[in-house]
Amino acid sequence: MKISHSIVFFIFLLKPILIFPQQQYAKLGDFLLESGEIVYDCKISYRTFGKLNSDSSNAILFPTWFGGTSEMLKNLISNGEDKLLDSTQYFIIAVDALGNGVSTSPSNSLKQLNEKFPRFNIRDIVNSQYELVKRILGLKKLHAAIGGSMGGMQVLQLAVSYPDFVKKVVAYVPTPWSSSYDKLLWSTREQLILSAKKCEMSEREIFKLINMLTQLVARTPDWFVTNNPAEKFDEYLKTFDKAAPSHWTSYDYLYQLNAMINHDISKGFQNRVDLRNHIKAELFLIIAKNDHILHPSTSLELSEIINARTLILENDCGHLAVNCEIDFVREQLKSFLNK
Numbered sequence: 001m002k003i004s005h006s007i008v009f010f011i012f013l014l015k016p017i018l019i020f021p022q023q024q025y026a027k028l029g030d031f032l033l034e035s036g037e038i039v040y041d042c043k044i045s046y047r048t049f050g051k052l053n054s055d056s057s058n059a060i061l062f063p064t065w066f067g068g069t070s071e072m073l074k075n076l077i078s079n080g081e082d083k084l085l086d087s088t089q090y091f092i093i094a095v096d097a098l099g100n101g102v103s104t105s106p107s108n109s110l111k112q113l114n115e116k117f118p119r120f121n122i123r124d125i126v127n128s129q130y131e132l133v134k135r136i137l138g139l140k141k142l143h144a145a146i147g148g149s150m151g152g153m154q155v156l157q158l159a160v161s162y163p164d165f166v167k168k169v170v171a172y173v174p175t176p177w178s179s180s181y182d183k184l185l186w187s188t189r190e191q192l193i194l195s196a197k198k199c200e201m202s203e204r205e206i207f208k209l210i211n212m213l214t215q216l217v218a219r220t221p222d223w224f225v226t227n228n229p230a231e232k233f234d235e236y237l238k239t240f241d242k243a244a245p246s247h248w249t250s251y252d253y254l255y256q257l258n259a260m261i262n263h264d265i266s267k268g269f270q271n272r273v274d275l276r277n278h279i280k281a282e283l284f285l286i287i288a289k290n291d292h293i294l295h296p297s298t299s300l301e302l303s304e305i306i307n308a309r310t311l312i313l314e315n316d317c318g319h320l321a322v323n324c325e326i327d328f329v330r331e332q333l334k335s336f337l338n339k
Contacts, residue, residue, distance in 0.1 A: 021047040021094075023070065023102075026136040031104075031128060037118035040111045044132050045096035045103045046070060049077050050087035059142050060085065060337075061133060061158070061166070062094045063125075066150040066256055069102050069247055070094040084330065085146070090337075095132060097154065098125045099255045101248025106255050114251045122150075122263045126157045130165065144337055145281075146170040149294065149319065150256070153263050156302075159281040160265045168337060172286035172322055176302040177264035179295040186261045189213060193250050203244035210253070212240050217292040223316035276306050283308035284336045286329075288321035290314070309336060 024046055031042035047070045052059060062073055062085065073094040076084040085092055096102040098120055106117035133139050145155040145166050152174025159169045175182060189210055196206045215224075228236055244250075266272045285308050287299045296312075303310045311332060313321045322329065 021049055021074070023047055026132045028128060028131050028136075031131075033118055033120050033124045034127075035119065035121075039098070039104055039118060039120070040109070042098075042104045042128065044098070044128050046132060047074070047094045049074070049085075049092040049094065050079075050090055052091040056139055056141075057143055058089065059091045059093065059133075059139050061129065061142050061145040061155070062092055063129060063145075063147045063151045063154040064095070064097045064100055065148050066260065067100060067245070067248060067253065068097075068151070069100060070096050081330065084333065090143070093133065093137070095129050097150070097256070098128050099252055099259070101245075101252045103128075105248065106251040107249040114249075117251070117255060119258055120255065121259050122153050122157050123161060123267075125259065126154055126161050129154070129158070130162055134165075142166040144168040144170065146172075146333075147174070148172045148322070149174065150260055153260065153265075156283075157263075157265050159279050159283065160275070163278060163280040166281050168284070169281045170284045170286070170333060170336065171299075173288050173291055173294060173319055174285065175263070175294040175298045177266055177298050178261060179298050181295045182293075182298075183261055185217065185293065186257050190254060190257055190261070193254055197250070203250060204242075206250045207244040208240045208242075210250075215240075217318070218320055219318040220290050220292065220316045223318065226316070272301075273305055275302070279306055282336070284311070284333075285309070286311045286313065286322060288313045288315075288317070288319060290316060290321065291319045293319035 026044045026046065028042040028044060031039040033039060064070060064073060077087055077092055077094070078085070079087050099105045101107055106112070106114050109117055112118065133142065142165060145158050146169070147153070147155040152171035155169045156171050156174060156176050158166055178186070192209055192213070193206060196209065266275060269275060269278070283306060285299050285303050287296045287303070287310060289296055289312055302308065315321050
């Protein structure tokens with residue numbers, strides 16, 4: 001089913017109303033990556049919201065977006081009906097993706113610090129989360145998995161890597177495989193950081209540059225011009241001169257970036273059409289038509305292949321196009337998750 005609607009969803013601006021769940025760590029030990037390399041003493045951070053019901057049929061996995069944390073995800077979870085997910089109905093597992101500076105990452109690994117850390121991919125991230133949910137939490141199956149942006153990449157990969165493990169998947173502003181445009185954007189960021197490191201720039205200076213680049217593509221030019229008058233540009237430019245993020249470093253950034261550059265849920269299949277019979281989960285794709293960070297063409301292609309339920313957002317908000325009509329989105333999600 002295709003739905004076209006204008007929605008603005010500023011996920012970073014929502015305010016939390018929950019008592020903040022305690023951060024927990026799942027100790028996976030020496031974690032084997034798809035490449036054959038090992039992440040030593042691997043720990044995956046997570047927080048849980050709500051209560052698991054008697055038959056464990058209300059569990060939802062909610063992985064983080066690029067550079068996001070489970071602390072940030074709480075802004076999309078409520079104990080009522082005014083956010084994306086309702087913790088009074090679901091048991092929500094908000095999980096920090098490998099390499100985000102909270103779970104084991106280049107910046108916090110005692111044995112494999114920074115450039116010594118092994119390269120990982122989205123499938124490795126998903127495998128670590130499967131270990132968390134199946135082995136540590138003891139859940140045999142998930143009712144759903146939901147994620148946005150890089151989180152959307154993860155939940156789509158989950159549907160491919162473990163087709164019998166998750167019943168429903170919601171991916172918003174995602175991509176199933178990186179388009180050439182995506183790869184160019186990510187590679188530009190990668191080269192920017194590598195060049196900055198050669199020049200011995202500080203973390204503050206590096207993040208100033210990459211944050212400016214992010215803002216350039218996060219929304220459309222029309223949105224930016226409308227919301228940032230030229231006469232106030234000098235004042236706006238000063239907002240980028242601030243301390244580097246406290247939870248992750250440019251090395252963490254590079255490693256998650258590399259995972260996205262090489263992302264492709266169809267890897268190992270002779271033809272992408274084969275995904276139609278392989279994926280067993282019901283899919284709901286929320287796609288931003290004017291996304292300048294993850295080009296919508298790949299998600300639209302996947303939607304056609306598997307006949308997924310699809311919500312197409314048409315507005316000037318680009319990659320952040322998912323919530324001034326939060327009530328409408330929530331009702332669509334509720335309908336999909338509860339049917």
